[in-house]
Each structure stands twice: as structure tokens, then as C-alpha cells.
Amino acid sequence: xxxxxxxxxxxxxxxxxxxxxxxxxxxxVPPYLFWYVQYPNQGLQLLLKYTSAATLVKGINxxxxxxxxxxxxxxxxxxxxHMSDAAEYFCAVSEYGNNRLAFGKxxxxxxxx
Amino acid sequence: xxxVTQTPKFQVLKTGQSMTLQCAQDMNHEYMSWxxxxxxxxxxxxxxxxxxGITDQGEVPNGYxxxxxxxxDFPLRLLSAAPSQTSVYFCASSSPTxxxxxxxxxxxxxxxT
Numbered sequence: 449x450x451x452x453x454x455x456x457x458x459x460x461x462x463x464x465x466x467x468x469x470x471x472x473x474x475x476x477v478p479p480y481l482f483w484y485v486q487y488p489n490q491g492l493q494l495l496l497k498y499t500s501a502a503t504l505v506k507g508i509n510x511x512x513x514x515x516x517x518x519x520x521x522x523x524x525x526x527x528x529x530h531m532s533d534a535a536e537y538f539c540a541v542s543e544y545g546n547n548r549l550a551f552g553k554x555x556x557x558x559x560x561x
Numbered sequence: 562x563x564x565v566t567q568t569p570k571f572q573v574l575k576t577g578q579s580m581t582l583q584c585a586q587d588m589n590h591e592y593m594s595w596x597x598x599x600x601x602x603x604x605x606x607x608x609x610x611x612x613x614g615i616t617d618q619g620e621v622p623n624g625y626x627x628x629x630x631x632x633x634d635f636p637l638r639l640l641s642a643a644p645s646q647t648s649v650y651f652c653a654s655s656s657p658t659x660x661x662x663x664x665x666x667x668x669x670x671x672x673x674t
Contacts, residue, residue: 457601480660491651491665492604499660538603542661547592547611548619549653549663551603 450475450541454552461533462560467511467526469555471539474520481522482540482549483513492538498522509533534559562587565666567652573672574642582637582669584652592655593635594619594663595627597648604651610635642673 451474461467473479480499484492496507503515509532513524522539539552568583586593594609606619610629624646626638635654639646649670653663 482662484665491667492663493665494662497660497662540604547594547609547655547657547661548606549594549661551596551605553601553603 450479450543450548450550452539452541452550452552454539454555456555457553458556458558460558460560461529463531464528467524467529467533467557469524469537469539469557471513471522471524471552472520473522473539473541475541475543477543480542481513481515482542483507483511483522483524484538484540485509486536486538486554488535495524495537529557529559531559531561533557564588565652565654565664567650567666567669569669570667571670573674574639575674576642576644578642580639580642582639582650582652582671584635584637584666585633586635586652586654586664587633588654588656588664589632590654590656590664591632592657592661593629594653594655595625595635595637596651596653597621597646598651598668599648607637607650639671644673647671647673 453472482497483495498515506512542549565586595607596604608627610616652666655661655663
């Protein structure tokens with residue numbers, strides 16, 4: 449079964465600094481990979497997804513992620529953090545042809561002015 | 562399109578009571594899922610459905626029932642509520658034509674006392 453590891457439950461970043469959230473996955477077949485963002489008291493919103501096309505995926509709000517098969521990773525980055533980026537971020541994986549989505553435990557991002 | 566809707570938004574139950582969480586989608590998606598979100602645990606899959614009349618268990622199905630009589634609706638039933646079921650519940654829908662990207666509802670916050 450597929451699984452996701454996200455390290456560091458809380459991540460602090462200074463405003464204007466690089467945001468880097470790490471995601472490693474386990475899957476026995478080619479995966480679909482997703483990053484979702486959750487603002488306080490809201491549902492989950494898709495940031496970006498990888499579906500076996502380009503390995504560098506650009507998403508909303510200036511975020512991007514790179515699929516690296518050799519490292520089984522799908523790290524999320526944003527060059528310059530903004531106060532509005534304070535939220536919880538979840539990496540998720542599903543296997544090709546499989547609706548079942550496995551989530552990581554999430555990263556709570558705090559942006560320091 | 563309303564997307565995925567959930568009712569109620571908040572609910573308090575006493576131990577042993579039963580209730581149904583409602584979920585509906587208007588995107589004609591084949592797949593629908595229920596997740597629960599607990600602090601530090603990410604989202605865990607409770608039950609899912611690949612079409613009307615077809616349901617299956619996810620990672621944490623005990624204490625919950627589902628049915629899918631129409632494409633649009635996917636209610637989640639708590640048979641006899643327990644304090645361990647205090648959580649935030651999210652419904653999601655997806656389609657293989659969109660690489661199983663899951664669209665989430667706003668959530669139901671359930672407290673069992």
C-alpha cells in the first residue's frame with residue numbers, strides 16, 4: 449500500500465525566505481502525487497499535482513514541486529514566503545488507477561514577520 | 562457548481578447516539594470518499610465508493626457505515642457514537658479523468674461527549 453512521510457510537524461520560516469516542505473512516498477506502482485493546503489477552519493485546497501507528465505510541477509500561489517523517482521520524493525518549494533502562506537500543508541499519494549489517497553501527517557507552516 | 566457540500570457543519574453527540582453526516586456533489590464524479598482528520602494524524606480514509614451501489618472500507622472503518630444509492634450522495638452513518646470518534650470529517654469526490662484529484666467539502670466538526 450502507498451504511504452507518505454512528511455518530517456517536521458511545525459515549520460517556521462521568515463517572511464521573504466524560501467519555503468521548503470519535504471515529502472517522501474512509498475508506492476509499488478507509478479504514483480500520482482498531490483500537495484494540499486488547509487487554512488484554519490477550512491477544507492483542503494489543491495496546490496498542485498503530479499500525474500506522470502512534467503517532473504517539475506507549478507501550482508497556485510507561487511508554489512512548485514519536483515518529482516524525483518530515484519529519491520521517491522516530491523518536495524514543495526516557494527522562493528519567498530508571504531504571511532498569507534501560514535497554513536497546514538499535506539502531501540498525498542495515490543497509485544495509478546487507484547482512488548485511494550494516502551496522506552502525510554502534515555506540516556504546520558508559521559511565517560515570521 | 563456548488564462542488565462538494567456537507568451538513569451539518571458542527572454537531573455534538575452523547576456517547577451511544579447515532580447520526581448521519583450528509584455529503585453531496587454536483588460534479589458527476591464516480592468516486593467519493595470519507596476521511597477523518599485528527600491533530601498530528603493527517604487525514605485517514607474511512608470508507609470510499611467507486612460508483613452507485615459500490616462501497617469499500619478504508620483505513621479506519623470501524624464504527625461507521627456508508628451507502629451509495631445515487632452518484633450525487635454519500636452519507637456516513639455513526640452507529641453508536643464514542644468519544645474516540647470526536648474528529649473533523651471530510652467528504653471528497655474525484656474522477657479518473659482528472660487523475661483522481663480529490664475535491665473536498667468544508668468538513669463537519671463532531672464532538673462526542
